[in-house]
Amino acid sequence: PKIFVVTPTHARPVQKAELTRLKNVFLHIPALHWIIVEDANGKSELVTNFLKTSSIPHTHLFKQTPVQWKINQKDPRWIKPRGVLQRNEGISWLRENISPTEKGVVYFADDDNTYSIELFKEMRYTQKISVWPVGFVGGIMVEKPLLDEKGRVRGFNANWRPDRKFPLDMASFAVNLGLLVRSTDAFFSHRSQRGFLETDFLEKLATRDDLEPKADSCTKVFVWHTQTSDPDLNREQKLKVQGKRSNLGMEV
Numbered sequence: 001p002k003i004f005v006v007t008p009t010h011a012r013p014v015q016k017a018e019l020t021r022l023k024n025v026f027l028h029i030p031a032l033h034w035i036i037v038e039d040a041n042g043k044s045e046l047v048t049n050f051l052k053t054s055s056i057p058h059t060h061l062f063k064q065t066p067v068q069w070k071i072n073q074k075d076p077r078w079i080k081p082r083g084v085l086q087r088n089e090g091i092s093w094l095r096e097n098i099s100p101t102e103k104g105v106v107y108f109a110d111d112d113n114t115y116s117i118e119l120f121k122e123m124r125y126t127q128k129i130s131v132w133p134v135g136f137v138g139g140i141m142v143e144k145p146l147l148d149e150k151g152r153v154r155g156f157n158a159n160w161r162p163d164r165k166f167p168l169d170m171a172s173f174a175v176n177l178g179l180l181v182r183s184t185d186a187f188f189s190h191r192s193q194r195g196f197l198e199t200d201f202l203e204k205l206a207t208r209d210d211l212e213p214k215a216d217s218c219t220k221v222f223v224w225h226t227q228t229s230d231p232d233l234n235r236e237q238k239l240k241v242q243g244k245r246s247n248l249g250m251e252v
């Protein structure tokens, strides 16, 4: 089965560094197709050049988040969901372009997390929904499914709103390709209540009994919800005021 990775991405100083960190992992994974969806009104030169030299099979898409759904600079990042329309664009592309006989799995990989090579071995054979632990989610070291003695998911150790049907982060699950393609009402929604993006989506696809625990019965962490901090660019701001830049004619 092929692994289809859908990555929403948006322009900012660290964008190329983030995408490079992902690329360096994806290059180790056989039969991986990377769907990069830019939050922009067109394909940027930076991402186009990046993909051209990446030697990873890919599809380059874009979909701009309308201003009313964008987060203001001074607001906390969790106030509005991110990457929603971009992931949906990737899902639509799969529904329109993948042959019904293609076997695979779909993973929504944000551009700022840290992924290990092992994670992709875990997800490749997914009947419906695979799940595993994620480091640094919801204010705790690890958020993970809890298993019963038969090895089935009986709950979650989630700290934030554990009453959600699927208290899971985007990084903690992968969906069978056929299931996703056939479930034409499964999309992410800006109308989801804050923090309910993942659970609302998964509820369209599966029940708790359908979850397939991976990563050694959810005892191993192969992905971390790292959130890169913005680099200190205070000198650059001063240069800009003087009409100068350290990176004139240079892609960083």
Ligand code: UGA
Pocket: 007, 008, 009, 010, 038, 039, 065, 070, 071, 077, 078, 080, 081, 082, 083, 084, 086, 109, 110, 111, 112, 169, 170, 171, 195, 197, 225, 227
């Ligand atoms: C958490 C989850 O890990 C995300 O999967 C989920 O989308 C998000 O919460 C949410 O509630 O919406 P967090 O680290 O806070 O994630 O989100 P970001 O990493 O800031 O954004 C998720 C993805 O959307 C990233 O790949 C990012 O590049 C992209 N994004 C962000 C855009 O495409 N446009 C934006 O304006 C901002």
Ligand code: MN
Pocket: 110, 112, 113, 226, 227
């Ligand atoms: Mn993130």
